[in-house]
Amino acid sequence: MKYIEPVKSVVLFLLVMLSVVLTFMIWTYTPDYKFIEQTEGKEILIGPQKEMKDVIRPYKAIYRFDKEFTGTVSNSAMVDIMEAFQGWNILDLMPVDNNLKADSVNEMIRTNNSMTVFFPGEIPYSAFNTIFQFADKELPETTFNRMIIDWSKYNNKELQVFFLSGNNELLMRSHVSLENANQFVRNIIEPAKTYSTFKEVERDGFISLYIANDKIESAKYTYFIEEKPELFKDVLFTNLNNVVRTDESATTEKYHDGMSRMVIDSKAKSLTYVYPAAESSVRIEPSKLFTDSFEFINEHGGFTDDYRLVSSSTSNNQLDYQLYLHGLPIYSDQAINRITTVWGDNRIFRYKRPYFSFEKDITSEKEMKELPSGSEIVEKIKKLNNIDLSDIDDIVVGFYLTYDQSTIVTLEPCWFVIRNGISTKLTPDILGGVKNGLE
Incomplete structure (x- = not known):
């Protein structure tokens, strides 16, 4: 019995030392990062x-107050609108007209106490699943490019929303149950009373155009770009x-691996990737086409700047995303300004895009420009x-991109006419005979 206490002391000492050694090993342990990397x-x-x-994101919103239009293309206003949409309960979404006439659309937009939100491209309903709360589990496999929101009954915490499609002349109607209707009016509708007035440009048998009455002030920017x-x-x-890399010319490089190929065009600052075996003529529904395209690009962080869905063609499974800056679209005849995806058999078939992104604004080169009003432009047209x-x-007002040096671009605000997805730059020099067609 007399040895029990010494034995206890020895065991306790050994345990303490073991604890110290283990603690030291943990503190000083360095994993084999080379193995992890491999x-x-x-x-x-x-x-x-x-x-x-x-x-x-939309690019324009107009509001109807007492038989007068106001409107904005402000990027911050578009962000506010999208944030206001968050969590809306969309009830009773149903088709109203599948042969919508231009005169009917114009009358709806002219209705007092309503706003119209313009999107640059046809949006699948499923794309709004993360924004709206749709009561219907199955959404229509169609698209829309305008929303008309009637707030005349907001005191009853209810809005009426119409979704219009320019592609298939379809009108859908729904109701919104909105607990914070007063907040929506306060944050979105009331500020619109101070916006610039917009003019309706009526066209017999066609949907009207809506343009700013006032002269436009916008900055000319110069940016460093990263390639x-x-x-x-x-x-x-x-x-x-x-x-394997091969140099096709002084401005063209080609890469291929036996299955796919990628061509780099340093003159247009673009790349085109093709996986020929994935080519397919099977039509993909709009919702899946957009989801597949978005996830493919987003998976590698491919939306390097402000890109927005502007066009879709389900006949060949193609989607286009336009480059924007400060809420305005960018066009150029020097550098490519769109991301294009063509989806194939369960994977990307063709992927074309700019390989540059905006890095830093050269503030010393910033210059304010005044453009003619939209009304003046219409009269000249x-x-x-x-x-x-x-x-x-x-x-629309957009930026015309040019570059003299490889990593510096200039973005000058200009008026553009959009026809069938093609932009035409309108400048005082060429309004007498427009020649420039810019994609």
Whole structure:
């Protein structure tokens, strides 16, 4: 019995020392990172990943007060509108007219106490699943590019919302149960009373155009850009060891791995990736087409700047996303300004896009410009022989992108006419005979 206490002391000492040793080993342990790098999958993000709502943002909103229109194309106003939509309960979504006439649309937009939200492209209803709370579990496999919101009964916490499609002349109607209707009116409707007045440009048999009455002030910007063609190569090819590079010309590089190919055009600052085996003629429904396209681009952080869905063609499964800056679209005949995806057999078939992104605004080069009012532009267009108002989808202010140096671009505000997805730059020099067609 006399040895029990010494034994206890020895055991306790050993346990304490073991604890000290283990603690030291934990503190000083360094894992074999080389092994981890070899075994873990490599994820490359070219830019920040985005939410679906970021690429379906509207570009214009007009409001009807006492038989007068006001409106805005402000980027912050568009963000506020999308935030106001968050959580809306969409009830009783149903078709009203599948052969919608232009005169009917114009009358709806002219209704007092209503606002119209314009989207640059046809939006699948499913794309708003993360924004609206649809009462219907199954949404229609169709699209819309305008929303008309009637707030005349907001005191009853109810709004009436119409969804219009320009592609298939379909009108859908729904009701919104809105607990915070007063907040919506306070944050979205009341500020619109101070916006610039907009003019309705009526066209016999066609939906009216809506343009600002006042002269437009906008800045001319100069930006440094960052070019990342190598990163796209690393993202798009699954096994870089099999990739072979060939220089086609002074401005063209081609990469291929036996299954796919990518062409870099340094003159247009663009890349085109094609996976020929995925080519397919099977039509994909709008909701799945948009989801697949968005997820493919977003998976590698491909929405490197403000890109917005502007056009879709389910006949060949193609979607286009237009580059925007400060809420205005960018057009150019020097550099490509859209992301285009063509979906194939369970994967991307063709992917074309800019490989640059805006890095830094050169503030010393910023210059304010004054553009003619929309009303002035319309009057000048009416005098032209080669542009008919009835052929125009919209008249917008955007930026015209040019570059003299490889990593510096200039963005000058201009008026553009949009016809069948093609933009035509309108400047004082060429309004007598427009020649520039810009995609």
